[in-house]
Amino acid sequence: MIEFHQVHKTYRVAGRDVAALQPTALQIASGEVFGLIGHSGAGKSTLLRLINRLEEPSGGRILVNGEDVTALDADDLRRFRQRVGMIFQHFNLLMSKTVADNVAMPLRLAGSYSRAEIDQRVAELLERVGLRDHAGKYPAQLSGGQKQRVGIARALATRPDILLCDEATSALDPQTTAQVLQLLAEINRELQLTIVLITHEMDVIRRVCDRVAVMDGGVIVEQGPVTEVFLHPQHPTTQRFVLEDEAVDENEQRDDFAHVPGRILRLTFQGEATYQPLLGTVARETGVDFSILSGRIDRIKDTPYGQLTLALVGGDMTAALERLDAADVHVEVLR
């Protein structure tokens, strides 16, 4: 459990105080994948770095499993950091060390492992991330995806409880991004590891996160379960992120549908409701006809969901709307 109690951070830039993070309260449960999304300068990177005190808070308290991180002295902070893994956008591997030596580094720095233990742990980790055959290579000889796998193996070396991911997939192509996210999701399940990740891509949140916080201007403007925030965004910033992900221009769409007759509805369903033959049933029972104007059926992490924009014509319109409302579906009447 990671708790933020009125944590804030201000920088002094050219004699002026600039707030990077406004007083923030936040709780991240053990074992969950928590996403922070925001544009650059929104404060998400500051928030992430406050957790392992790469940034010192200007005020407030941060508790990790009940321990006040903000009160740790230098030695205790070092021991604490050994229990928090971190991966980075640009991987930050040591170019002068082999893959195996990079992964061994946190263990060697900790100083409490024998050589045999280190060798065994490194072999185990490289096997887990699928890089067993690359142990003797240098980072410059690897692809971006492979480098991030080394980064993940290195971050897991000391068996941390928490993994911090700083834009871990932003420098990767879409296919490699999907593989790295898949690996993170597996690790989260296998090791019951708490993952906190920051990103500017809604797609990353949708694929792996359980809960999400949306940041703008140093403030968390919206947070909740990903399905909730993603399917029913309240704050304008969140809505923009969702639209960016769907690549839909709402105004353009409204113009496109101008000549379509009848009522226009947007239905949102998730979980089991996604697989119910609802539309056919309603159409048969109330005599309305429907056409699908746009739609998407996909998954948010493990939850299937669908979002359809429909035009309804003819039949008993009132009964149809009532029937849809009564079902396990969220209905918005657009026109």
Add this chain to the structure above:
Amino acid sequence: MEALFGSLFTNVDWYEIWLATLDTLLMLGGSLLFTILLGLPLGVLLFLSGPRQLFENGPLYALLSFIVNVLRSLPFIILLIVMIPFTVLLTGTSLGVAGAIPPLVVGAAPFFARLVETALREVDRGIIEATQAMGASTRQIIFSALLPEARPGIIAAITVTAITLVSYTAMAGVVGAGGLGDLAIRFGYQRFQTDVMVVTVVLLLVLVQVLQSVGDKLVTHFSRK
């Protein structure tokens, strides 16, 4: 052939040349060793106390920077003479190889320290951050991350410094240090023995070439590309 060789280099005493070469190599080796021993920690300190670094310390950085700049702006030939009393105190003589090493080190160490500082600045800040995030102490950050990552840059700095030292050793001949430069000045220049001049210059050139290519090879090797 041998006759032609002999008549071309009438003034050249090859035994003398051999001794002078040895002296130059001794001066170079000795001064390079102490330059690294002194300049490397100084460079690390300059880097760490510099703006926005791990041990940012404005006054310390300003002081170190000032000392380095003063020593670097002093013409080496002046430094050689100014240093004589200190050299005698340190080595008991201001002559020969032993007498040359202190001024060579004082002349080259600040230069080398600046090059080390620059090489360390080239290390990606992200790597330092990642090492901090692993729970490394400052000492571990320096020895396990900073220095290994800057190794190609530091080797390049040693190469440049060694070559600068070769030209300094030649100047040190002025205060009686011996070596190839001394031969070139005393015989080649003052006695107009052009053949001695040519031989010493060629030997210095070979030395510089060898240093540069060995340095380049090491840089490539440790760049791990």
